[in-house]
Amino acid sequence: MSSRLIFWISNSVRILLVAMGTAAACYMWGTVIGLLLGILAMASLVLVQLFYLQRLADWLDHPTSSRLPDGWGAWTDIFSRLYKLRRGDEKNQTELTEWLARFRQAMTLLPDGVVIMDDVLFLEWCNPAAERHLGLSLTKDKGMRVTNLVRSPEFMDYIILGRYDTPLTLSFRDRKLIAHIIPFENRRQILVTHDVTESERIDMMRRDFIANASHELRTPLTVINGFLEIASLQPDLDIPTRNAHLKLMSEQGERMQRLVEDMLTLTRLESMDHLLRTESINMRGLLEQILQEAHALSAGRHKITLDCQGPDIRGSTDEIRSALTNLVTNAIRYTPEHGEIQIQWCNAPQGPKFLVIDNGIGISPEHISRLTERFYRVDKSRSRETQGTGLGLAIVKHVLLRHNANLFIDSVPDQGSKFAVQFPPAIVIDA
Template identity: 85%
Template sequence: MSPRLIFWISNVVRIFLVLAGTALAAYFWGLVPGLIIGFLVLLTMFLIQLVYLQRLGDWLDNPSSSRLPDGSGAWTEVFSRLYKLRRGDEKNQAELTEWLARFRQAMTLLPDGVVIMDDVLFLEWCNPAAEHHLGLSLSQDKGMRVTNLVRSPEFMDYIILGRYETPLTLSFRDRKLIAHIIPFENRRQILVTHDVTESERIDMMRRDFIANASHELRTPLTVINGFLEIASLQPDLDIPTRNAHLKLMSEQGERMQRLVEDMLTLTRLESVDHLLRTEVVNMRGLLEQILQEAEALSAGRHQISLSVEGPDIKGSTDEIRSALTNLVTNAIRYTPQGGRIEICWQSVEQGAKFSVRDNGIGISPEHISRLTERFYRVDKSRSRETQGTGLGLAIVKHVLLRHNAQLFIESTPEVGSVFAVQFPGTVLHQLH
């Protein structure tokens, strides 16, 4: 039986009972008393309906499934249906709230900035990335016009022209951003910002690297090709001249080989696929080998000493040898004949420390912060004389980054330099 049919049957039965009760009262006590009793019963029923209507009105002002009023008769079915509807609404609202929280959490984690504005560019919401990119503050700037917050002529022109199909490249707050406005709904717009500062810097470094590498390779290739052309045009060169040419070509060929090897080493160190393979590094044995190589390179022109008082560490033996050898080799190349070079390995409170001290030509303060840049040279002519590739300290920097170590440089012109490497306690090898 349908609810509607039950509603009408129950109400007809109630009316019939009232009429029957009125007729019985009139039969026993007379017509007037019977009518009065019937009127009072109807008035009571009417007042009960008014009470239920008032309860319903109060509930509608603040609907909640936990405080739904009780009713009798037809009101039982009404309140039951209202309870089901309210429960469904609360469930939908809870799901929407959860999805909104998830959406905001996802927007918070996005690396790109997202700003939601109305049709007249008043700020409604933005994520932390947008706050960082554009200098906004959601708590303070909500409800304010975005064009008053982002004070940039380029951005204003982009808004005025309204050509949103093309993104805007924006230089703002010392950063380079790609901004794009996307209209959605009828009265809202989304401003998306993408920070390309780092990618631009990497692209510039790549271009500089290619340009520098090409320049460094061009010189030895020019020398070799020039001597080969002379040899082909003058096959009767005297032996001393020919030998001198061959010696210079051999030196330039070795220089190119060192340069290519260093570039390949840098590429390998920067590759995410080249994982660090840790092992126990015998520091005493390693430093003794480096000392022998240093003495061979110096050929007796310097006083070189070695002090080993530190522990073994965990890391890549080949990479650490490469980094430390570069530091020692630089000290030899930039220290005049008769100078002193002190190599030291010791335990310190923070872990272990390697240092190379010399009394060489020294470095001016303005150059120190750039020494680990690729192909950066303080004195290009002297660097070529010492057969440096300009990549040694860049290799040192990347090796130390892979071992969580730090490079410290102290230098005074015409006094000397100290290059120190601080290894953290986490890489120390503990003997059991």
């Protein structure tokens, strides 16, 4: 049975009861008294209805399920239904609030910038990524026109032309962004920004690496192919000339091998799948091995000393050996004959420290910040003489990054250089 039918039946019954009561009163006490009593009874019913209408009006001003009034008669069913509707609305509102909170949290965590604007480009909301990309502030800039906040001719042209089907590549605030405006609803638009600065930098590094590697490999290959062509065209070359050619080809082949090995080492160090496997490293034993290799490379042309006073550490033995050997090898290669090279391993308040100090040719200040770049050379002709690959310090940088260590370079031209590796205290093995 519907609520409307119940309402009409209940009110009809009350009116019928009043009419029957009035008729009975007229029969018992006369017509005048009976009609007066009937009028009073009807007035009471009307007053009751007005009372509950007033309570309903008061509730509608502040509709909460907790303060919904109780009813009488048909009003009981009306208030009961209102209570159910209100509870349903409160549940839906709670769910909507939670959904909006989750949505905003998800938008906040997005790496891409999201800006919500109205149809005239006034800022309504943006996430932290958009604040970083475009220099916006939601608390300060809300309600302001986005084109007044993002002052870029490229962005203005993109807005004016309105060709939103094609993304815009935008250089802004030392970042390279891909911006795309997506209209939604009738009076709102979404601006999405994607930061490609890092990917562009990595692509450029990759292109430079391939170009430099190709250049480095081209020289020894040209030498080897040239001598092979000579050998094939002149099979009767005298033995001293042929031996000289073979020696040069062997040197260039070894140079290519070192280059390929260094490139493979760099690739392995940069790989996310190549996990750091730490072990106990006997630093005195490791440094004595490096000292022996240094003496062999120097062949008596330098004075090389070792002072080992530092502790043993935990790390990758192969990686640490490679990094420290590269630093010592560079010192030998760029220190003239009869020069002096000091190798030191000591403990410091900031953690254990490795130093290589030489009195060699030194490095100009403008080159120091770029020394760890791949294939970067201060003097290319000098590097060819010393048979360097140009990747040694890049390998050192990546090894130290994996061990949370830092490289410090102090050098003065024609006076010498000091390369210091500062390891963190946590790497030390307690005695």
